[in-house]
Amino acid sequence: MCKCIPKIYGLSTCSHCRATRKLFDKHNIEYDYIQVDDFQGDERNAVLNEIKTLNPRCSFPTIKINKETVIVGNKENDIKKALGIIK
Numbered sequence: 001m002c003k004c005i006p007k008i009y010g011l012s013t014c015s016h017c018r019a020t021r022k023l024f025d026k027h028n029i030e031y032d033y034i035q036v037d038d039f040q041g042d043e044r045n046a047v048l049n050e051i052k053t054l055n056p057r058c059s060f061p062t063i064k065i066n067k068e069t070v071i072v073g074n075k076e077n078d079i080k081k082a083l084g085i086i087k
Contacts, residue, residue: 006024006063010033017074057072059072
């Protein structure tokens with residue numbers, strides 16, 4: 001299992017973001033969730049710029065597992081593999 005605390009960047013209206021959070025919850029994986037549409041103005045721009053460094057298309061969900069691993073979308077097998085849930 002991954003010892004890091006992953007970050008999930010998502011939107012409140014995104015079904016793929018909700019499914020990704022459910023996957024993490026199902027496997028009792030602690031994570032930080034950044035709901036982008038909760039931010040406004042300069043804060044929102046800063047969060048979007050952070051996402052763009054990880055995922056230039058700025059699509060959701062964007063999941064940062066560790067320094068080297070970024071997964072874009074609800075790719076369940078890729079997420080599980082990166083977290084060490086499956087090999």
